[in-house]
Amino acid sequence: MYQDFQKHLQLELQGIRDAGLYKNERVIVTPQSSGIRVATPDGEAEVINFCANNYLGLADNKELIEAAKQRMDERGYGMASVRFICGTQDTHKQLERAISDFFGTDDTILYAACFDANGGLFEPLLTEQDAIISDALNHASIIDGVRLCKAVRYRYKNGDVEDLEEQLRKAQAQRFRIIATDGVFSMDGNVCPLDKIYQLAQKYNALVMVDESHSAGVVGATGHGVTEQYNLRGKIEIITGTLGKAFGGSVGGFTTGKQEIIDMLRQRSRPYLFSNSIPPMIAAAGLKTFEILTRDNTLQDRLHNNTRYFVDKMLAAGFDIKPTQSAICAVMLYDARLSQEFAAKLQEEGIYVTGFYYPVVPKGQARIRVQLSAAHTTSQLDKGIAAFVKVGKQLSVIK
Ligand SMILES: *Cc1c(COP(=O)(O)O)cnc(C)c1O
Numbered sequence: 001m002y003q004d005f006q007k008h009l010q011l012e013l014q015g016i017r018d019a020g021l022y023k024n025e026r027v028i029v030t031p032q033s034s035g036i037r038v039a040t041p042d043g044e045a046e047v048i049n050f051c052a053n054n055y056l057g058l059a060d061n062k063e064l065i066e067a068a069k070q071r072m073d074e075r076g077y078g079m080a081s082v083r084f085i086c087g088t089q090d091t092h093k094q095l096e097r098a099i100s101d102f103f104g105t106d107d108t109i110l111y112a113a114c115f116d117a118n119g120g121l122f123e124p125l126l127t128e129q130d131a132i133i134s135d136a137l138n139h140a141s142i143i144d145g146v147r148l149c150k151a152v153r154y155r156y157k158n159g160d161v162e163d164l165e166e167q168l169r170k171a172q173a174q175r176f177r178i179i180a181t182d183g184v185f186s187m188d189g190n191v192c193p194l195d196k197i198y199q200l201a202q203k204y205n206a207l208v209m210v211d212e213s214h215s216a217g218v219v220g221a222t223g224h225g226v227t228e229q230y231n232l233r234g235k236i237e238i239i240t241g242t243l244g245k246a247f248g249g250s251v252g253g254f255t256t257g258k259q260e261i262i263d264m265l266r267q268r269s270r271p272y273l274f275s276n277s278i279p280p281m282i283a284a285a286g287l288k289t290f291e292i293l294t295r296d297n298t299l300q301d302r303l304h305n306n307t308r309y310f311v312d313k314m315l316a317a318g319f320d321i322k323p324t325q326s327a328i329c330a331v332m333l334y335d336a337r338l339s340q341e342f343a344a345k346l347q348e349e350g351i352y353v354t355g356f357y358y359p360v361v362p363k364g365q366a367r368i369r370v371q372l373s374a375a376h377t378t379s380q381l382d383k384g385i386a387a388f389v390k391v392g393k394q395l396s397v398i399k
Contacts, residue, residue, distance in 0.1 A: 032049075032052055032054055033375060035380065046350060047347065047350050048350060048380045051370075054245075054371075055327050055374065056303060061292075063288055064248055071283070075091065079279065082273060084266070084273065089280050095286045095287050096110060099290065102224065102294070103224070107256070109256075109269070110252060110253070111253040111275075112253065112271070114242035114253030115141040116271035118139070118211060118240055118253075120265065121255060123148045124268035126149055128151065132152075132153055132177075133167045133168060134146055134153065134154070135192065136158050142182070159190060161193055161200060164200055165200055168206060171204070172205075178209050179206050181194075181209070182210075182214070182215075183211060183212040183225055183226040185214075186369075187356065189330055190325060191219060191325040210225075210226060211241070212241040213245055218300075219325065222293075223293060225239070238255060238261060240253065240255045243286050247290075250285060306327075307324070310329060310384070317392070328372075331368045332365070334365065334366055338395065339357050342397070345391045345394065351383070
């Protein structure tokens with residue numbers, strides 16, 4: 001039975017390899033941090049990590065680990081239930097409250113991941129009478145969520161408010177409209193123009209949904225995300241996000257926003273109704289995360305300072321850097337092969353990064369994406385910059 005299908009898969013897989021697009025997992029043998037040890041063909045190597053979403057350096061934070069351990073002792077390992085049957089503990093409710101307070105929203109619903117939050121967002125709220133106007137570079141999970149919903153789809157060019165306005169005009173034909181956008185786009189590090197999006201939403205009678213996965217904890221003076229940056233706290237109807245990036249780096253997602261929207265998601269959102277609760281220890285560590293982030297601004301300041309330091313030195317060294325308003329720094333190389341060679345040479349220098357090229361980014365836009373963290377020390381940043389300069393000169397990217 002399997003033979004024909006096996007042959008088909010083997011050919012497809014070979015095609016992926018031949019195109020140079022085959023993804024291999026790289027194995028880390030330490031906790032996630034700014035300095036890690038990775039498995040190599042001849043043993044292990046120490047590297048400085050510039051490719052984690054560990055923006056605030058919380059992935060190995062002692063307070064979070066302690067909070068998780070303590071709650072596991074108190075409340076056990078797992079819930080063995082979905083939320084509405086017998087999968088809700090007080091910790092889940094407290095975490096939902098903490099997320100609402102953080103974003104200045106009415107209420108919050110937790111999911112196992114932000115992929116689920118986005119996947120289960122649109123279908124319960126909209127019908128074929130309605131419209132979703134989506135940024136062309138939105139995350140895969142938003143695209144999948146839109147696909148699962150019967151609403152009429154409109155797409156606008158990344159961050160292009162003129163195109164958005166044009167689509168909004170067309171979408172007047174529908175009953176309700178939601179504009180959906182990432183807060184920060186993960187390949188360039190640009191922030192969505194939420195101020196203009198919000199103005200257009202008022203003008204054309206639309207709701208706004210922002211996915212803060214790469215922006216929450218990062219963007220805004222105190223890391224409260226794009227609604228802080230644009231002074232729109234409490235004004236956006238729907239915000240989604242993850243606990244898997246700045247907020248601790250573990251697992252979990254959420255949708256936070258207007259009361260009736262969250263109420264309806266609790267009734268009808270399929271990943272919420274048909275998937276297990278996050279473990280109590282993860283909820284407790286999540287609660288601790290929001291305590292840490294509202295206690296003071298140490299981590300947020302450190303991240304902002306590190307990002308500015310790295311970007312300034314890289315520009316001064318002559319690198320072509322995409323303008324960034326986040327902790328993502330795209331070092332433009334344009335050529336796919338060069339991006340892979342550059343990344344491999346950096347790893348030999350003990351610098352862990354990823355080179356991206358088509359189809360992850362547009363053709364001819366290959367790059368190395370550097371992600372800064374509050375956990376990076378100045379010495380680690382200096383080593384990273386020195387390695388970029390050395391390899392950049394070797395490969396004639398800079399003079
Ligand atoms: C990472 C990411 C997600 C997925 O988050 P998970 O919690 O890991 O599923 C969703 N949306 C955006 C914009 C992301 O960057």
